[in-house]
Amino acid sequence: MQQQQSQAVAIPNERQPETGGSGGSMAEAPPKQVALAMDRLAQAARLIADIRLGADRLLEALFVSAQPHQSNKPLHLFMKEDTSIRQHLQDLRSIGRQLEDSGVLNESLRLRSNSWGLHMPLVCPDGAVVAYAWKRQLAGQAGASAVDRTRLALKAFTDQKRRFFPHLDDGLCGQTTGTEPILKKHCGSQLSIVSQQEELSDCTTLSEVLRRLEKEVPNIKISTYQRLDWLKRASLLPSSANENSNESSKEHNFHSSNKIRPGPMCAVAADKVAIIELLSSSVFRVIVSLHPAGSIDPDAVAFFSPDEGGSYVHARGLSVYHVFRHITEHATMALQYFIGIRSEKALYFLLRWICSYQTLFTTVCSKCKRLLSMDRQSASLLPPVHRPYQQFSAIKISTQPISSSNDQSLNITRAYHVGCFSEEV
Amino acid sequence: MPLKWVLQWQPNAGTTVNSQILNEVSQCVETINGVKEGRWKATLTFYKPMIREQAVPTDYPRDFLGISLPEQPNKYYFIIRGQRIVLEADSSIQTIMEKLQSYKSRVALIFEGFQYQLGDFQLRVGKVVPSHSENLRGIVMEVEYLPISSLDKSRQIMEEFLDIWQEAVSKRSLPGHFTHIEPNFAEYGLSDHYSSQHTAVQYATVMAQLIASVQTVQSVRN
Numbered sequence: 080m081q082q083q084q085s086q087a088v089a090i091p092n093e094r095q096p097e098t099g100g101s102g103g104s105m106a107e108a109p110p111k112q113v114a115l116a117m118d119r120l121a122q123a124a125r126l127i128a129d130i131r132l133g134a135d136r137l138l139e140a141l142f143v144s145a146q147p148h149q150s151n152k153p154l155h156l157f158m159k160e161d162t163s164i165r166q167h168l169q170d171l172r173s174i175g176r177q178l179e180d181s182g183v184l185n186e187s188l189r190l191r192s193n194s195w196g197l198h199m200p201l202v203c204p205d206g207a208v209v210a211y212a213w214k215r216q217l218a219g220q221a222g223a224s225a226v227d228r229t230r231l232a233l234k235a236f237t238d239q240k241r242r243f244f245p246h247l248d249d250g251l252c253g254q255t256t257g258t259e260p261i262l263k264k265h266c267g268s269q270l271s272i273v274s275q276q277e278e279l280s281d282c283t284t285l286s287e288v289l290r291r292l293e294k295e296v297p298n299i300k301i302s303t304y305q306r307l308d309w310l311k312r313a314s315l316l317p318s319s320a321n322e323n324s325n326e327s328s329k330e331h332n333f334h335s336s337n338k339i340r341p342g343p344m345c346a347v348a349a350d351k352v353a354i355i356e357l358l359s360s361s362v363f364r365v366i367v368s369l370h371p372a373g374s375i376d377p378d379a380v381a382f383f384s385p386d387e388g389g390s391y392v393h394a395r396g397l398s399v400y401h402v403f404r405h406i407t408e409h410a411t412m413a414l415q416y417f418i419g420i421r422s423e424k425a426l427y428f429l430l431r432w433i434c435s436y437q438t439l440f441t442t443v444c445s446k447c448k449r450l451l452s453m454d455r456q457s458a459s460l461l462p463p464v465h466r467p468y469q470q471f472s473a474i475k476i477s478t479q480p481i482s483s484s485n486d487q488s489l490n491i492t493r494a495y496h497v498g499c500f501s502e503e504v
Numbered sequence: 505m506p507l508k509w510v511l512q513w514q515p516n517a518g519t520t521v522n523s524q525i526l527n528e529v530s531q532c533v534e535t536i537n538g539v540k541e542g543r544w545k546a547t548l549t550f551y552k553p554m555i556r557e558q559a560v561p562t563d564y565p566r567d568f569l570g571i572s573l574p575e576q577p578n579k580y581y582f583i584i585r586g587q588r589i590v591l592e593a594d595s596s597i598q599t600i601m602e603k604l605q606s607y608k609s610r611v612a613l614i615f616e617g618f619q620y621q622l623g624d625f626q627l628r629v630g631k632v633v634p635s636h637s638e639n640l641r642g643i644v645m646e647v648e649y650l651p652i653s654s655l656d657k658s659r660q661i662m663e664e665f666l667d668i669w670q671e672a673v674s675k676r677s678l679p680g681h682f683t684h685i686e687p688n689f690a691e692y693g694l695s696d697h698y699s700s701q702h703t704a705v706q707y708a709t710v711m712a713q714l715i716a717s718v719q720t721v722q723s724v725r726n
Contacts, residue, residue: 361654361697384651386506400651401623440652440661451664458537459623460668462661 116181119174126171133164242422244376285375286349288427296434299359306353306372309393316388349373354394357430359437361385363403365410367429368394375426380414380433382406401457405464405497406436413468432468435492439464442492446499454497463494505575506626506650507658507698509666510706512713513643515680521640523631528676529643530618530629536672538620544574544628545616547635548707551607568607569711570598571704581704585712588691590701613711615644624650625665632714642714645682653698655689685709 137160144153289301304312350373357365364385370378379394382403391397398404413432417425443450444463451460513529515521534540551568571581572595580598582591601607617630625647632642647665652658666684673682687709689695694702 361652361657386651386653398651402651440657449664450660451668453537454623457623458539460625460665461623 112181116178119178119181123171123174123178126167126174130164130167130171133160133167136160137164244371244374283375283423284349285352285369285373285426288375288430289355291427292430292434295431296437299357299434299437302356302358303352304354304356305351306368309354309356309366310390313388313392314390316392318386318388355430357433358385359434362437362439363406364392365433365436366392366394366396367426367433369426375423377414377418377426377429380407380410380429382410382436401454401459402439402461402464405454405457405461406439409465416468428468432466435466438492438494442494444496444499445493446495452496452498456497461497463496463499465495465497465500467493467495505653505698505700506648507653507655507662508626508646508648508703508706509662509684509686510703510710511645511647511666511682511684512710513645513680514683514713514717519679521643521680523640525678525680526617526629526631526640526643528678529645529673532669532672532676533620533622533627533629536622536668538622538627541619541621543616544619544630545614546574546630546707547572548613548615548711549609550611551601552610554606554608569708570609571707573700573703575703576700579700581701583704583708585708588693590692590694590705592701592704613641615707626650644710655696655698655702683713685713 137157140153140156140160144157285303289303293301353369353372355367355369357363357367362385364383364387366381366383367377368379370376381392381394381396381398383392383396383398384400384403387398387400397407410429410433414425414429417428417432421428440450440462442463444452450462452463453459454461513521513525515525549570551570553568569583569585571583573579573581578595580593580595582593582597583589612635614633614635615630616633617628620627620629627648628646630644630646631640632644633640647662647669649658649661649665652661666682670681687705689702689705692701692705694705
């Protein structure tokens with residue numbers, strides 16, 4: 080027992096230098112401070128228990144020494160207990176000082192702001208320990224899981240970023256820049272698809288895509304806007320309801336377009352472009368939204384009549400006319416398809432596919448050979464609103480400027496009514 | 505503004521219009537899924553000049569028409585067909601004309617009927633009656649395609665619609681059919697972009713047709 084006692088004495092002694100040197104514990108993070116405080120409280124509790132035991136033995140020794148026929152044994156016991164208890168009391172004092180320093184026995188730490196919401200255990204004057212151990216435990220658990228969750232989230236985000244925004248890694252891994260010169264080497268002898276690819280591989284930036292498009296479809300007006308600028312312009316677009324007379328509306332157009340329209344893309348900073356507007360006079364106005372701004376990743380598309388105006392005219396809005404509503408639905412699916420197969424060329428394919436709709440009101444359905452057909456669902460007569468997009472990317476796209484009259488001769492414009500399309504498929 | 509075609513009912517030789525035909529036509533619209541929306545009314549006025557002195561009558565236009573359209577309640581339209589003039593004025597011009605007393609209203613006709621919605625198409629079927637009698641003089645129909653404003657771009661669509669419409673009407677074996685005459689808008693100084701002035705010109709053309717067909721009937725009778 081003595082050995083145990085001496086061990087019990089020794090151990091706090093060894094511990095003391097560690098904890099004694101923790102005058103700088105204030106520089107540690109709150110959870111560690113709380114942990115240390117709890118440890119010390121536990122030690123203090125053990126010391127107190129030891130002291131109580133020692134006191135019992137002292138009493139026992141006194142009792143035995145009060146008995147007759149005793150030797151020096153009780154005196155020895157008494158002496159030993161005395162020393163051990165004194166030692167315990169000393170330990171207790173030092174731990175008490177440490178606890179005081181760390182703010183356990185007073186409220187000094189509570190006044191400090193950076194405690195992460197963790198409160199130091201408080202020993203009240205009447206001896207009750209308000210330890211908030213449960214909070215520490217929860218905080219510890221939360222901290223651990225938060226670290227894990229953050230790690231997982233970061234990994235997931237990096238994967239997605241690599242998948243959907245490969246061009247952002249250009250500077251880092253140089254993959255896309257590496258393949259470009261390789262493709263350019265294999266020019267002459269390849270199939271038309273590859274030659275188209277190598278041309279398209281030039282279109283890695285927004286301005287390149289738009290410039291190429293302007294060459295290919297000159298009769299469609301392409302404009303770019305920042306997101307907020309477009310919303311302002313949309314609200315100011317003259318709608319059919321606002322037109323009072325031909326001349327006054329023309330003037331209005333003139334003035335408003337001078338004031339608001341920034342002009343072709345050179346006027347808008349390329350890295351801020353979030354909206355592309357395709358205007359085919361008298362046929363459609365299409366709004367394509369890019370996310371993030373300045374990239375070549377489309378995320379929404381919507382068709383409108385060129386006469387429509389108002390704040391609902393944006394990439395996620397819906398036209399008031401059935402024909403454009405149907406096309407918008409179809410275009411959204413086409414967008415997802417293009418993103419799915421060739422995400423880096425998605426914008427180019429999407430815009431070219433949209434431009435094929437300039438013959439919306441003149442191309443007959445490839446199946447029934449008529450222009451108008453009654454759509455059962457919306458009970459309205461519609462022109463062919465479905466244009467196939469599945470093979471669009473594989474068809475050789477001529478780089479010659481395409482006017483609307485030449486489109487027919489290229490033999491690739493196929494269009495279907497809603498009813499005819501579903502029968503085809 | 506959305507473009508429209510104004511059609512008129514051409515009765516077969518020797519027949520006249522009656523309200524029965526009008527009912528059948530209205531039912532026909534509903535069979536092709538037209539949804540009745542409301543009423544519409546337009547008025548057309550023939551003006552004749554008030555010649556005070558011995559002025560040369562030929563200086564004054566013979567067919568001076570004034571039209572008010574339901575979609576432009578604040579406007580009034582003048583057409584002189586002979587000289588291919590169309591003018592859009594404020595509706596207060598009518599009071600001015602009354603005060604000036606230079607032209608007097610000779611005959612006024614009313615076009616009125618029901619309006620139907622058919623998807624992106626808006627149809628109006630109406631009877632033509634003189635302003636102070638219930639004598640049915642004719643039937644007109646307006647076909648409006650809302651998404652487009654260009655006459656050229658919409659031509660194919662409108663022609664196909666007309667085919668579909670003629671087919672539907674012919675099933676009812678009515679003594680007549682609808683016709684559409686496209687006036688030469690360029691002669692009136694109008695562009696490809698549709699406007700109410702185009703409508704006014706179409707109505708003037710329809711009137712001329714109506715008068716001509718009425719005169720034909722009268723001459724046949726005589």
